[in-house]
Amino acid sequence: MIVRDLETAAGEGRKIVDPGGNWDSTRLLLRDDNMGFSFHITTIYAGADFRMHYQNHLESVYCMSGEGEVETLADGKRYPIKPGTIYILDQHDEHMLRATSEMKMACVFNPPLHGKEVHNADGAYELTAETVTA
Numbered sequence: 102m103i104v105r106d107l108e109t110a111a112g113e114g115r116k117i118v119d120p121g122g123n124w125d126s127t128r129l130l131l132r133d134d135n136m137g138f139s140f141h142i143t144t145i146y147a148g149a150d151f152r153m154h155y156q157n158h159l160e161s162v163y164c165m166s167g168e169g170e171v172e173t174l175a176d177g178k179r180y181p182i183k184p185g186t187i188y189i190l191d192q193h194d195e196h197m198l199r200a201t202s203e204m205k206m207a208c209v210f211n212p213p214l215h216g217k218e219v220h221n222a223d224g225a226y227e228l229t230a231e232t233v234t235a
């Protein structure tokens with residue numbers, strides 16, 4: 102069994118800060134744990150408004166606190182986010198994420214991240230990214 106806690110993990114280099122200034126994410130479970138998915142606790146900063154497009158990953162995002170919205174760009178639909186909302190990017194959906202207040206999210210990625218990924222110009226994570234320095 103593996104047991105970790107958020108504060109210790111963040112202090113051990115698992116916390117990645119978005120160079121774009123929209124979020125940080127502590128990656129509690131990663132590819133080298135061999136679970137087939139990764140699990141992250143992500144903070145979306147208040148006022149964030151940014152595009153993502155995970156062409157190489159599936160992601161589910163559960164809101165624990167804060168409020169905002171997610172918009173799917175293919176159809177312009179906007180979905181409010183509040184504590185208890187989950188959005189599931191089952192179509193590799195290109196989307197905008199907006200935070201009206203700071204949001205704490207629990208995120209699962211398949212395939213799992215290596216740990217150091219940050220978004221490329223397309224809003225995706227590269228499959229082969231090992232180390233990206235901020």
Ligand SMILES: CC(=O)NCC[C@H](N)C(=O)O
Pocket residue numbers: 124126127141142143153160162198206208
């Ligand atoms: C909700 C979302 O995708 N935020 C970007 C960060 C991501 N959750 C991550 O942990 O890398």
